[in-house]
Amino acid sequence: MSHRYFFLCSLLASSLSLHGISAAVDYQATNYDPNTPGGIRFTNEIGVPYTKQIMGTINDFIWTTVFQQNNPSDRKPVDSVNLYITEIEGYEGITWGNNNINLSSSFLEGYQGDVIWGFTSLLYHEMTHVFQWNGEGQTPEGLVEGVADYTKLRANYVSSDFAKPGDGDKWDQGYDFTARFLEYCDGIVPDFVAKLNAMMKFAFDVKYFEDLTGKPVDQLWQEYKAKYGH
Structure with a gap:
């Protein structure tokens, strides 16, 4: 096989992997x-x-x-x-x-x-x-639903009544409230949600938030609320 043919095959395979994943x-x-x-x-x-x-x-x-x-x-x-x-x-x-x-x-x-x-x-x-990974059922339901709404947020498919930054009563309240909190965590640690999802493949521990950010989740939540004046 010529080097040129091998290169073209490799380029095609790369294109297919990127555009037809x-x-x-x-x-x-x-x-x-x-x-x-x-x-x-x-x-x-x-x-x-x-x-x-x-x-x-x-x-x-x-x-x-x-x-x-x-x-x-x-x-x-x-x-x-x-x-x-x-x-x-x-x-x-x-x-x-x-x-x-x-x-x-x-x-x-x-x-x-x-x-x-x-x-x-x-x-x-x-x-x-x-x-998504859910810690084989161990991940809190509010976080599971929050990750799902975070996807909508990232895709810009949220309606006008979607929670605003800082809304909510607790970090695992779920859906749009937790999605906004995850968005905040992403601003602290790039690709936070991707990293958290990977950690939840087989189990869940609330300490994952501290492992990724250096801060316990309750502190993160307090700082998140304070940032937006809540």
Whole structure:
């Protein structure tokens, strides 16, 4: 094999790894409520082709930007992600069984504004649950949900009622409150969330915050609140 041919093959492989990082993951979307108002809205305004395409885009964003897992061995082993449009009592979306996501048809029915935007924002959150480490179930639920909302924040898919910096009563309150706190930690230690996620592969200890920043989490929270005048 010539050096030039080897170089071109290497360059092609590098390009594929950078631009098609999630190609090995299979994405499926099924509308189980096609005749309901929400199911009809999914078919008419969102559709399966867009859903599968954006699932790949989100997957790439989670691996490369949020968790910085460019080495496949660092990632949670997921071969497929299945999305189901169905009725869910009390939830906009839920992730279950490791790689399955249910999105509420009622949520789609009642969404005010650009439903594609709202659908995509919710997918950033739910797909993070598929790929994040959670200390094999030991990570507090508030932190798990906070990391998922942090992905939405990084992707700039948050609505006007998303928590503002400094909001919240405790660091593990969850969702947007914890996401804003994680954003603050990222400002102290670059790539904080990626590093924290890696540490939570097999276990969780609140001391991880101190290991990464040099400060206990309660001190971090107090300083975070003080920074924003709360």
